[in-house]
Amino acid sequence: xxxxxxxxxxxxxxxxxxxxxxxxxxxxxxxxxxxxxxxxxxxxxxxxxxxxxxxxxxxxxxxxxxxxxxxxxxxxxxxxxxxxxxxxxxxxxxxxxxxxxxxxxxxxxxxxxxxxxxxxxxxxxxxxxxxxxxxxxxxxxxxxxxxxxxxxxxxxxxxxxxxxxxxxxxxxxxxxxxxxxxxxxxxxxxxxxxxxxxxxxxxxxxxxxxxxxxxxxxxxxxxxxxxxxxxxxxxxxxxxxxxxxxxxxxxxxxxxxxxxxxxxxxxxxxxxxxxxxxxxxxxxxxxxxxxxxxxxxxxxxxxxxxxxxxxxxxxxxxxxxx
Amino acid sequence: xxxxxxxxxxxxxxxxxxxxxxxxxxxxxxxxxxxxxxxxxxxxxxxxxxxxxxxxxxxxxxxxxxxxxxxxxxxxxxxxxxxxxxxxxxxxxxxxxxxxxxxxxxxxxxxxxxxxxxxxxxxxxxxxxxxxxxxxxxxxxxxxxxxxxxxxxxxxxxxxxxxxxxxxxxxxxxxxxxxxxxxxxxxxxxxxxxxxxxxxxxxxxxxxxxxxxxxxxxxxxxxxxxxxxxxxxxxxxxxxxxxxxxxxxxxxxxxxxxxxxxxxxxxxxxxxxxxxxxxxxxxxxxxxxxxxxxxxxxxxxxxxxxxxxxxxxxxxxxxxxx
Numbered sequence: 191x192x193x194x195x196x197x198x199x200x201x202x203x204x205x206x207x208x209x210x211x212x213x214x215x216x217x218x219x220x221x222x223x224x225x226x227x228x229x230x231x232x233x234x235x236x237x238x239x240x241x242x243x244x245x246x247x248x249x250x251x252x253x254x255x256x257x258x259x260x261x262x263x264x265x266x267x268x269x270x271x272x273x274x275x276x277x278x279x280x281x282x283x284x285x286x287x288x289x290x291x292x293x294x295x296x297x298x299x300x301x302x303x304x305x306x307x308x309x310x311x312x313x314x315x316x317x318x319x320x321x322x323x324x325x326x327x328x329x330x331x332x333x334x335x336x337x338x339x340x341x342x343x344x345x346x347x348x349x350x351x352x353x354x355x356x357x358x359x360x361x362x363x364x365x366x367x368x369x370x371x372x373x374x375x376x377x378x379x380x381x382x383x384x385x386x387x388x389x390x391x392x393x394x395x396x397x398x399x400x401x402x403x404x405x406x407x408x409x410x411x412x413x414x415x416x417x418x419x420x421x422x423x424x425x426x427x428x429x430x431x432x433x434x435x436x437x438x439x440x441x442x443x444x445x446x447x448x449x450x451x452x453x454x455x456x457x458x459x460x461x462x463x464x465x466x467x468x469x470x471x472x473x474x475x476x477x478x479x480x481x482x483x484x485x486x487x488x489x490x491x492x493x494x495x496x497x498x499x500x501x502x503x504x505x506x507x508x509x510x511x512x
Numbered sequence: 513x514x515x516x517x518x519x520x521x522x523x524x525x526x527x528x529x530x531x532x533x534x535x536x537x538x539x540x541x542x543x544x545x546x547x548x549x550x551x552x553x554x555x556x557x558x559x560x561x562x563x564x565x566x567x568x569x570x571x572x573x574x575x576x577x578x579x580x581x582x583x584x585x586x587x588x589x590x591x592x593x594x595x596x597x598x599x600x601x602x603x604x605x606x607x608x609x610x611x612x613x614x615x616x617x618x619x620x621x622x623x624x625x626x627x628x629x630x631x632x633x634x635x636x637x638x639x640x641x642x643x644x645x646x647x648x649x650x651x652x653x654x655x656x657x658x659x660x661x662x663x664x665x666x667x668x669x670x671x672x673x674x675x676x677x678x679x680x681x682x683x684x685x686x687x688x689x690x691x692x693x694x695x696x697x698x699x700x701x702x703x704x705x706x707x708x709x710x711x712x713x714x715x716x717x718x719x720x721x722x723x724x725x726x727x728x729x730x731x732x733x734x735x736x737x738x739x740x741x742x743x744x745x746x747x748x749x750x751x752x753x754x755x756x757x758x759x760x761x762x763x764x765x766x767x768x769x770x771x772x773x774x775x776x777x778x779x780x781x782x783x784x785x786x787x788x789x790x791x792x793x794x795x796x797x798x799x800x801x802x803x804x805x806x807x808x809x810x811x812x813x814x815x816x817x818x819x820x821x822x823x824x825x826x827x828x829x830x831x832x833x834x
Binding site (some may be wrong): 484 | 692723
């Protein structure tokens with residue numbers, strides 16, 4: 191049986207603060223139709239795809255921020271996405287701000303089967319930024335204020351994608367820089383990682399020597415290493431362009447299990463890129479150089495779970511035996 | 513106080529099976545002198561630097577393989593390295609096959625202070641290849657036969673390097689592909705990772721679709737991601753060229769904490785490359801995006817230590833709630 195399917199990243203250009211969900215959803219339906227016309231059976235939308243990247247705005251009282259969150263999925267406003275998926279027979283990944291019935295807030299992503307059912311749900315674990323207003327920063331990055339860390343771990347399921355099935359996992363934005371996240375997926379034999387991101391083109395911490403021109407490279411370096419070292423595909427989709435005066439970079443990519451970029455977006459706007467995946471290509475890495483059962487040595491990895499922060503090493507001086 | 517020093521990778525061209533240690537040591541002393549003349553205060557030699565890459569040769573009776581191992585360090589044969597280091601005031605990293613007094617065999621690396629003292633010792637944890645003769649392979653890769661997995665963990669020490677000091681860690685060859693290894697060093701605030709490698713230009717497992725042209729890229733991708741994600745420098749030094757008819761790739765690199773390549777070897781022969789490191793550059797990453805204490809979530813990393821191999825995920829089917 192063929193294990194091939196065509197994957198799409200549906201990059202979104204900017205969504206301004208004043209724009210309602212209807213505008214975003216309309217654009218996303220058009221991108222889904224375009225992806226379908228290019229043969230795609232799976233479409234990946236960005237993180238927090240329905241609104242502007244609101245964690246750049248400070249809100250003293252979180253209860254006044256409820257309008258940024260989805261309280262149900264689908265809702266009247268997001269239903270057109272589910273209808274288009276059903277009509278086109280296409281699965282989709284959606285990132286959104288989730289407020290639960292009991293009042294908890296998460297940065298969440300789902301993979302929705304063409305039937306409209308949620309096959310997989312994930313809540314972002316690695317929240318970047320800060321919780322309180324930071325007067326030093328030019329622009330706030332308040333993800334730690336607006337969300338609590340995800341409580342679902344890094345789940346993987348084997349689910350239908352197009353005419354085949356694959357082991358699916360989800361990451362969100364900053365997660366892609368953390369090899370622990372990729373590895374926990376790899377240990378569940380993930381074959382396709384879907385991830386969305388909203389990443390500013392400039393670091394806003396006002397710290398001296400960060401190389402701004404490397405920010406896209408750092409994103410792609412992390413994704414490519416994650417794919418290679420866990421022998422999986424990834425579709426990584428940006429929200430891009432100037433939102434409310436602040437630029438987010440694009441460069442959405444589809445990456446194969448050798449860490450090669452198969453397709454890349456080159457605008458800062460709505461754009462669809464597609465590439466064919468053959469999930470049998472995941473077998474080489476995981477049965478040879480990354481055959482975990484033969485090669486991993488967890489007895490030496492204890493610090494990864496026993497420490498949160500780093501610890502200073504012992505000091506060695508000449509005249510002291512090693 | 514300045515935290516700058518000049519680092520060197522001293523790549524070795526091939527060492528043939530028939531060549532004695534004296535030939536290799538003579539070449540290494542000349543490379544050390546050259547590195548010193550280029551301003552280097554630390555020189556990194558490759559993995560198993562004193563002999564041909566002998567794990568490509570099968571030996572039924574390991575007791576007949578003793579000549580590949582060092583039984584003491586320094587020995588009469590390796591003493592010239594220690595003398596040159598003392599004379600030049602240069603620290604060096606050496607990879608070698610170690611046989612202990614009680615008969616254990618390890619793939620080992622040390623960092624030697626100019627005083628001749630061993631400041632740090634490491635035994636390779638991630639042994640690639642296989643233990644028994646494999647008739648399918650064109651060339652054997654018997655590291656699992658010749659060595660047992662390292663028993664020292666991934667130690668880091670703060671030690672003098674040139675006129676400053678830095679937190680030093682060691683990896684060996686295949687370790688560089690394992691993000692767990694880098695992370696355990698990062699959790700000890702490593703600032704400089706020294707690593708040597710012997711990597712064949714061709715995968716000899718005779719498996720279909722491995723992309724041979726990507727083998728250098730995979731090495732550098734792993735090193736660059738390890739440096740970026742742990743905010744450290746690395747000096748990664750190859751043994752290169754055609755040994756006993758089998759090619760090892762070169763492309764030794766020095767990489768900075770942003771994951772950029774500062775210097776790269778471009779021959780398949782003895783070659784010195786140098787670059788200046790400024791260890792204050794490690795602070796940006798570890799105090800912002802990779803401030804582990806603020807951002808890591810070990811409660812979701814348990815699989816990394818609780819599993820060795822991967823496990824199949826649950827299956828999701830339409831009509832089944834998520």
